[in-house]
Amino acid sequence: xxxxxxxxxxxxxxxxxxxxxxxxxxxxxxxxxxxxxxxxxxxxxxxxxxxxxxxxxxxxxxxxxxxxxxxxxxxxxxxxxxxxxxxxxxxxxxxxxxxxxxxxxxxxxxxxxxxxxxxxxxxxxxxxxxxxxxxxxxxxxxxxxxxxxxxxxxxxxxxxxxxxxxxxxxxxxxxxxxxxxxxxxxxxxxxxxxxxxxxxxxxxxxxxxxxxxxxxxxxxxxxxxxxxxxxxxxxxxxxxxxxxxxxxxxxxxxxxxxxxxxxxxxxxxxxxxxxxxxxxxxxxxxxxxxxxxxxxxxxxxxxxxxxxxxxxxxxxxxxxxxxxxxxxxxxxxxxxxxxxxxxxxxxxxxxxxxxxxxxxxxxxxxxxxxxxxxxxxxxxxxxxxxxxxxxxxxxxxxxxxxxxxxxxxxxxxxxxxxxxxxxxxxxxxxxxxxxxxxxxxxxxxxxxxxxxxxxxxxxxxxxxxxxxxxxxxxxxxxxxxxxxxxxxxxxxxxxxxxxxxxxxxxxxxxxxxxxxxxxxxxxxxxxxxxxxxxxxxxxx
Amino acid sequence: xxxxxxxxxxxxxxxxxxxxxxxxxxxxxxxxxxxxxxxxxxxxxxxxxxxxxxxxxxxxxxxxxxxxxxxxxxxxxxxxxxxxxxxxxxxxxxxxxxxxxxxxxxxxxxxxxxxxxxxxxxxxxxxxxxxxxxxxxxxxxxxxxxxxxxxxxxxxxxxxxxxxxxxxxxxxxxxxxxxxxxxxxxxxxxx
Numbered sequence: 001x002x003x004x005x006x007x008x009x010x011x012x013x014x015x016x017x018x019x020x021x022x023x024x025x026x027x028x029x030x031x032x033x034x035x036x037x038x039x040x041x042x043x044x045x046x047x048x049x050x051x052x053x054x055x056x057x058x059x060x061x062x063x064x065x066x067x068x069x070x071x072x073x074x075x076x077x078x079x080x081x082x083x084x085x086x087x088x089x090x091x092x093x094x095x096x097x098x099x100x101x102x103x104x105x106x107x108x109x110x111x112x113x114x115x116x117x118x119x120x121x122x123x124x125x126x127x128x129x130x131x132x133x134x135x136x137x138x139x140x141x142x143x144x145x146x147x148x149x150x151x152x153x154x155x156x157x158x159x160x161x162x163x164x165x166x167x168x169x170x171x172x173x174x175x176x177x178x179x180x181x182x183x184x185x186x187x188x189x190x191x192x193x194x195x196x197x198x199x200x201x202x203x204x205x206x207x208x209x210x211x212x213x214x215x216x217x218x219x220x221x222x223x224x225x226x227x228x229x230x231x232x233x234x235x236x237x238x239x240x241x242x243x244x245x246x247x248x249x250x251x252x253x254x255x256x257x258x259x260x261x262x263x264x265x266x267x268x269x270x271x272x273x274x275x276x277x278x279x280x281x282x283x284x285x286x287x288x289x290x291x292x293x294x295x296x297x298x299x300x301x302x303x304x305x306x307x308x309x310x311x312x313x314x315x316x317x318x319x320x321x322x323x324x325x326x327x328x329x330x331x332x333x334x335x336x337x338x339x340x341x342x343x344x345x346x347x348x349x350x351x352x353x354x355x356x357x358x359x360x361x362x363x364x365x366x367x368x369x370x371x372x373x374x375x376x377x378x379x380x381x382x383x384x385x386x387x388x389x390x391x392x393x394x395x396x397x398x399x400x401x402x403x404x405x406x407x408x409x410x411x412x413x414x415x416x417x418x419x420x421x422x423x424x425x426x427x428x429x430x431x432x433x434x435x436x437x438x439x440x441x442x443x444x445x446x447x448x449x450x451x452x453x454x455x456x457x458x459x460x461x462x463x464x465x466x467x468x469x470x471x472x473x474x475x476x477x478x479x480x481x482x483x484x485x486x487x488x489x490x491x492x493x494x495x496x497x498x499x500x501x502x503x504x505x506x507x508x509x510x511x512x513x514x515x516x517x518x519x520x521x522x523x524x525x526x527x528x529x530x531x532x533x534x535x536x537x538x539x540x
Numbered sequence: 541x542x543x544x545x546x547x548x549x550x551x552x553x554x555x556x557x558x559x560x561x562x563x564x565x566x567x568x569x570x571x572x573x574x575x576x577x578x579x580x581x582x583x584x585x586x587x588x589x590x591x592x593x594x595x596x597x598x599x600x601x602x603x604x605x606x607x608x609x610x611x612x613x614x615x616x617x618x619x620x621x622x623x624x625x626x627x628x629x630x631x632x633x634x635x636x637x638x639x640x641x642x643x644x645x646x647x648x649x650x651x652x653x654x655x656x657x658x659x660x661x662x663x664x665x666x667x668x669x670x671x672x673x674x675x676x677x678x679x680x681x682x683x684x685x686x687x688x689x690x691x692x693x694x695x696x697x698x699x700x701x702x703x704x705x706x707x708x709x710x711x712x713x714x715x716x717x718x719x720x721x722x723x724x725x726x727x728x729x730x731x
Contacts, residue, residue, distance in 0.1 A: 005563070005567065005573070120578050172578070173576060173602050173603065174602070176576065176577050176578060177574060177575060177576035177577070177591075177602040178563070178573075178574070178575040178576075178577075179572075179573065179574050179575070179598070180567070180572070180573070248602075250600075251600045251601045251602060252600075252601050254600035254601075255599075255600040255601035255605065332601075332603055332605075333601045333603060333604070333605035333606075333608075334605055334606050337605070344606070345605050345606045345607040345608060346606060346607045346625075346629065347606050347607035347608075347609070347624060347625040347626050347627045347628065347629055347632070348624035348625060348627050348629050348632070348660075349624070349625070350621075350622075350624065350625055351621050351624070351656050353618075353621060353648040353649075353652055353653060353656060354618065354621050354622050354648070355644070355646040355647070355648065357587055358550065358587045358618075358619075358643070358644050359644060360551070361643060400645065
């Protein structure tokens with residue numbers, strides 16, 4: 001048996017290849033980015049002949065929705081496919097994801113979603129398991145790197161057997177931690193084989209009604225499967241406490257188990273959940289056998305809420321809703337220790353000297369800094385104005401020394417919010433967005449701006465990369481941006497392409513001022529390559 | 541056997557390489573390793589934290605419990621203080637670079653910071669940048685810290701050196717030699 005040290009993200013990527021992957025699709029987003037990065041590295045090894053196997057495709061896409069739809073097409077073709085994204089990316093892909101629950105999946109279709117509890121690099125800590133439940137799509141939640149590998153392989157089998165997409169839900173800590181994984185032999189890809197004749201991929205109402213009934217039947221079968229599934233383990237112990245752990249939460253529980261046994265004489269009765277839908281029979285068994293229940297899960301209280309619909313009320317159920325586990329943030333060995341009623345560990349005391357976290361910053365010499373300096377000066381003549389912005393390194397323009405932007409909500413929102421504010425009278429309004437985010441979701445908002453001739457000045461900070469996630473290539477090169485803007489109808493004289501550099505500061509201020517004064521749609525493209533991207537290219 | 545290490549510093553200081561070198565050396569000696577990092581936004585000059593757990597049986601949690609760390613290796617003195625709650629209060633050792641990286645408002649008074657570090661029970665404090673410069677490679681302060689840590693790590697000196705050779709091998713012999721030299725200088729660095 002071969003062993004390899006892998007990050008959670010890498011274990012999933014390698015497992016997909018070993019499961020006979022033909023095509024993988026993604027948009028970068030922490031903590032999921034390294035799945036596609038590793039897939040591309042593996043694909044390059046196959047191309048170079050240093051890794052055995054057939055050549056598979058591993059591509060960055062415009063956004064998570066297009067990536068998911070690419071995966072649907074690959075499944076339609078009978079091939080195995082993986083699509084990966086961060087949790088908020090699944091909001092963008094929610095339309096294809098939820099509806100894909102109703103089609104008769106052909107080649108194995110596995111969606112990996114990496115949630116970010118604690119919001120290390122995200123705007124919220126939503127829990128993707130709720131979307132799996134909502135779409136009636138089965139979901140694996142691995143507890144370590146080995147399970148990430150094993151469950152990814154199982155997910156492809158389950159997807160083909162039950163003709164459903166399968167979600168794998170991981171969180172930051174698993175995505176970005178490493179341990180040794182033992183690997184299984186690779187298998188061949190599926191041949192191209194279209195679905196059997198029928199209407200199982202045409203979700204018009206008559207078909208969708210039939211498919212939905214089948215999905216609901218399938219859900220009952222999956223619930224039965226879940227109760228007996230090896231991923232969901234039941235361990236008898238002390239009846240005073242029944243503990244339910246989910247995914248990675250298992251590790252924090254195990255970290256404290258020895259101490260618990262020493263202090264209480266016996267381990268709790270324990271149900272671990274690594275696969276959903278909920279193992280209803282097992283949950284009823286645990287509830288019947290224990291005096292009270294503690295639910296330890298990373299994210300939102302999904303199991304804690306759902307189990308109340310499975311059991312008869314009466315016994316005490318503890319978790320996030322009742323405060324034993326903190327509702328927000330990541331779990332830790334210490335929060336779980338407290339929930340188990342064990343005395344806290346202590347290290348050296350924190351000194352008063354320590355200010356709160358060190359805020360991240362733009363790199364020294366970053367073109368965004370020059371863009372913000374020019375924008376701030378251009379806006380000096382407008383006591384009332386607004387600057388909306390977006391998601392990327394330039395979000396750091398919200399912090400000192402810039403304090404240059406006022407909003408960051410979701411990918412592409414800068415242009416839509418600027419348009420809405422302008423239409424109701426807040427003028428001038430500037431939308432600041434990066435090139436990758438512009439293509440991801442900003443372009444459609446800009447079409448609204450153009451079609452309504454809204455008075456908005458858009459600043460596209462074009463650094464020719466997706467910087468924040470580690471400099472992945474933008475879906476189109478810089479050279480295509482101007483033709484795209486012209487093509488949707490931005491007046492050519494109000495497309496101003498300038499170089500984001502401090503040497504051009506005065507000129508850039510003048511250009512932005514001119515476009516602020518113009519009553520209509522204008523786009524200023526501030527061009528200079530990301531320093532990280534230059535460094536990365538040098539290394540390669 | 542269990543040995544838990546907190547690695548801390550500021551984005552871009554090379555903390556991940558330190559984690560990789562120690563992890564590889566530990567695995568070569570047959571230990572089980574869990575290595576946890578935070579990527580993404582934190583890399584942009586924010587604080588960076590890695591947890592590294594070495595044990596003879598697979599550690600459960602990817603992160604170290606409060607008071608559980610046997611060693612803090614820190615690239616920056618303020619970050620050293622930030623992670624003290626993770627250090628074993630009795631036996632834990634701090635190996636810290638002393639040169640502050642002030643890229644924020646509200647950085648504490650340097651004399652007070654120094655006094656707090658000096659008051660630590662078990663410590664090795666030195667200017668890792670200066671030692672790296674002496675060793676002829678200003679970029680190798682991270683490997684200087686590995687060298688300093690090698691005096692306390694439950695690992696053989698040679699395993700760590702082999703890991704350094706592996707990590708830097710593809711960058712050529714000169715880079716390997718420079719990092720091995722930085723390691724040796726760190727190994728004999730005084731507080």
